[in-house]
Amino acid sequence: MSEERTPVGGVAVATGHFINNERISSPTTFEDRSPLDWSLKLADVSRGTSHEADLALAAATEAFPDWAKIGVHERGKYLRRLADLIDDNVERIATVECLDMAMLEESLRLRVIARGARNFRAYADLAEHYEPRRWASNGTHNTVLRMPAGPTVVITPWNAPFMLSTWKSAPALAAGNTVVLKPAEWSPLSCSLLMDLVLEAEFPPGVFNLVQGFGEEVGAALVADSRVRRISFTGSPETGRRIGSIAARNLVPFTGELGGKGPFVVYADADLDLAVEKAALMYDDGGQVCLAGTRLIVEESIREKFLDRFATASELHVLGDSRDATTTVSPLIHPAHLARVEGFVDRSIASGDTLIFGGERTTPDGLWYEPTLIEPKSNDAEIVQNEVFGPVLTFQTFADEAEAIALANSTAYGLSAMVFTTDEKKADRFGLGVRAGTVWVNCYLVRDLTAPFGGIGISGIGREGGDYALDFYSDLKTYQLKEETTHG
Ligand code: NAD
Numbered sequence: 001m002s003e004e005r006t007p008v009g010g011v012a013v014a015t016g017h018f019i020n021n022e023r024i025s026s027p028t029t030f031e032d033r034s035p036l037d038w039s040l041k042l043a044d045v046s047r048g049t050s051h052e053a054d055l056a057l058a059a060a061t062e063a064f065p066d067w068a069k070i071g072v073h074e075r076g077k078y079l080r081r082l083a084d085l086i087d088d089n090v091e092r093i094a095t096v097e098c099l100d101m102a103m104l105e106e107s108l109r110l111r112v113i114a115r116g117a118r119n120f121r122a123y124a125d126l127a128e129h130y131e132p133r134r135w136a137s138n139g140t141h142n143t144v145l146r147m148p149a150g151p152t153v154v155i156t157p158w159n160a161p162f163m164l165s166t167w168k169s170a171p172a173l174a175a176g177n178t179v180v181l182k183p184a185e186w187s188p189l190s191c192s193l194l195m196d197l198v199l200e201a202e203f204p205p206g207v208f209n210l211v212q213g214f215g216e217e218v219g220a221a222l223v224a225d226s227r228v229r230r231i232s233f234t235g236s237p238e239t240g241r242r243i244g245s246i247a248a249r250n251l252v253p254f255t256g257e258l259g260g261k262g263p264f265v266v267y268a269d270a271d272l273d274l275a276v277e278k279a280a281l282m283y284d285d286g287g288q289v290c291l292a293g294t295r296l297i298v299e300e301s302i303r304e305k306f307l308d309r310f311a312t313a314s315e316l317h318v319l320g321d322s323r324d325a326t327t328t329v330s331p332l333i334h335p336a337h338l339a340r341v342e343g344f345v346d347r348s349i350a351s352g353d354t355l356i357f358g359g360e361r362t363t364p365d366g367l368w369y370e371p372t373l374i375e376p377k378s379n380d381a382e383i384v385q386n387e388v389f390g391p392v393l394t395f396q397t398f399a400d401e402a403e404a405i406a407l408a409n410s411t412a413y414g415l416s417a418m419v420f421t422t423d424e425k426k427a428d429r430f431g432l433g434v435r436a437g438t439v440w441v442n443c444y445l446v447r448d449l450t451a452p453f454g455g456i457g458i459s460g461i462g463r464e465g466g467d468y469a470l471d472f473y474s475d476l477k478t479y480q481l482k483e484e485t486t487h488g
Contacts, residue, residue: 006043008189009095016046017212018195020059021205026052030214032188035102035331035367036321042099045188048213053180053221056209060151060178061227063206068148068176076124079174081201083124086117086166086194093193097162101187102322102330102367103285116166116194122449123174127470141481146474148176149253150229153222155215155243156191157235158184158333159288165191168232171469173208177230180209182219184235186333188212215239220246228252230473236387237458244461255462255472257290258455259387260415263408264293265398265430268301270420271442272309278418278444279393280313283371286330287391291438291445293418295384296373297407300397307395310373311357319368331367332390338367341390348374348383356395385411401426405433414456418444437463 003023005012016025029044046052067075086093093116094108103112133144152172156164161183169179183191191210198208211218223231223246231247231254233240240256247254264282266275282292298306320327332338338361345359358372372392376384384394398404408417408430417436421427427441437454440446447453450466462472 008042009099011092011096011193013043013096013189014192014196015043015212017048017052017056018192018198018210019052019056019206020063020209021199021203024052024055026213030185032100032186034099035333036099036323038335038365038367040099043189045185046212048182048211048218050218050221052211052213053218053225056180056211057151057222057225057227059206059209060180063204064148064150064178067173067178067204067207072127072130072174072176075174075176076128078201078203078207079120079124079170082197082203083117083120085197085200086120087114089193089197090114093162093190096193097187097190098322100189101158101161101333103160104327104330105323106325107285112160112163115163118449119163119166119170123170123470126171126450126466127174130467130470136483139483141483143479143481145477145479146175146470147477149473149475150177151227152177152179152230152232152473153225153228154179154181155219155223155231155233155235156181156183158186159285159290161187162190162194164234165194167464168234169208171464172230172232172473175470175473177473178207178209180211180222182211182213182215182222185212185214223247224250226250231255232464232472233257240460253462253472255454255464256460257453257464258415258458258460259389259413260290260292260455260459261295261385261387261411261413262291262293262416262418262436263295263297263434264393265404265408265417265419266296266298266302266306267404267419267421267423267426268299269422269426271422272302272305274442275420276306276309276313278420279310280317281444282393283314283317283329283391286332286369287393288330288333288389290389291416293416293444294388294393295407295411296393296395297404298395298397299404300399303397307356314357314371314373317371319362319370329368329371329391332369333367335367337389338369341369341388341392344383344386344388344390345372345374345392348376348381351381352377353381353383358391379407379410387413401429405430409433409435412458415454415459416440 358370
């Protein structure tokens with residue numbers, strides 16, 4: 001065992017893996033840098049291989065039978081203890097995640113990290129309150145039982161790593177599965193802090209493990225292992241396809257929460273102040289939000305009015321250090337991601353799309369990119385059809401409801417959609433017609449943890465949230481008892 005730690009914003013963060021409640025370091029490491037200042041190396045983090053994947057899955061496999069057996073109430077005690085510890089450590093986790101990933105520190109402190117605690121509490125409650133479906137038919141009493149499925153691999157992306165890792169691990173653990181979590185290599189540190197809390201909450205060894213490293217290395221070794229009974233992935237459609245094909249080969253149930261290219265539709269009768277205020281939020285956190293409505297689709301008759309107000313609202317954005325409360329637009333996560341975003345915009349302009357505003361990085365060495373709005377030459381433009389995952393929106397107009405819905409549904413994605421109108425019937429027609437896992441009417445990012453969450457098309461496969469997640473992490477069993485069976 002080795003317990004290597006490095007100070008990050010005054011917090012001592014372990015840089016190794018966490019397996020069987022012990023810290024283990026790899027002989028090789030990778031550098032983790034801060035998007036707030038790329039010259040700042042935060043840590044040398046253990047670079048896991050198939051060796052650490054094997055150790056972690058061996059631990060999860062050994063711990064599984066006892067964790068499954070103790071039942072939902074006992075498991076709930078661990079989950080609630082962990083939730084309380086997250087609440088006690090919000091400041092530390094927010095400090096580290098802000099430096100590591102550059103999400104706005106205030107929203108990390110006030111909402112995002114606390115959501116991690118809510119995830120564990122919500123699933124402790126939901127698992128305990130499961131009412132098995134029971135009915136009589138064919139002379140038998142039927143009951144649907146949820147059986148813990150087994151060791152579960154959870155793989156998360158670099159944006160909102162702490163929240164997403166807890167959102168996926170909490171239902172798996174509540175359902176009685178053991179977990180091996182692999183966070184993204186661009187923001188690995190906040191999940192390491194989570195493991196300190198797992199230890200403090202006195203989880204049994206092997207129940208909740210963490211391995212660090214690259215997707216193609218330790219990630220690929222984890223998903224290919226025959227001991228794995230569930231794979232839960234959040235990330236890009238490309239990686240989702242790759243992992244999904246391995247899951248299919250091993251016949252392992254898999255959920256993929258993948259990319260988004262949400263339509264943000266504004267009808268002429270909308271509360272324009274509200275619509276503009278929400279649209280301007282799409283630049284927050286540098287636009288690195290899968291659920292964002294990145295395609296503004298506005299009724300032709302309010303084109304100029306909307307554009308004027310939206311440009312004014314966008315000018316109010318403050319690009320800066322994510323630790324400052326006044327900052328609204330954080331830098332992009334990594335120079336390679338900045339280059340990707342720049343590439344999208346440069347190709348768009350070169351192909352004849354119209355740049356309405358933005359289109360530049362703001363400093364030669366920083367990772368900030370201006371809030372950008374582009375009017376595409378056609379709906380087939382790459383900038384409309386592909387996820388940019390940066391502060392880059394497109395602007396299109398529509399003549400009538402049919403065209404609004406057709407444009408909304410014109411990409412291969414289907415994660416989220418937003419519509420602004422004061423006409424409830426129009427909203428309903430849009431809501432029924434749009435192809436998206438979540439539709440927000442006159443609002444954005446409102447979430448109920450019991451609701452199903454997921455994507456259609458290349459935005460995903462399967463559903464998280466509420467009982468949908470607990471069903472996924474369980475083997476559902478039909479139990480049939482002949483009516484005349486006597487009590488022994
Ligand atoms: P990514 O697909 O590059 O990586 C995601 C994770 O997969 C990382 O941990 C990575 O190491 C791992 N990985 C990569 N190759 C792997 C392999 N062969 N085997 C196993 N693991 C592998 O995605 P990203 O760039 O980290 O994240 C951005 C993407 O995530 C965007 O498309 C965004 O929309 C999406 N996202 C979706 C949601 C959602 O809920 N639908 C939420 C957040 C982000």
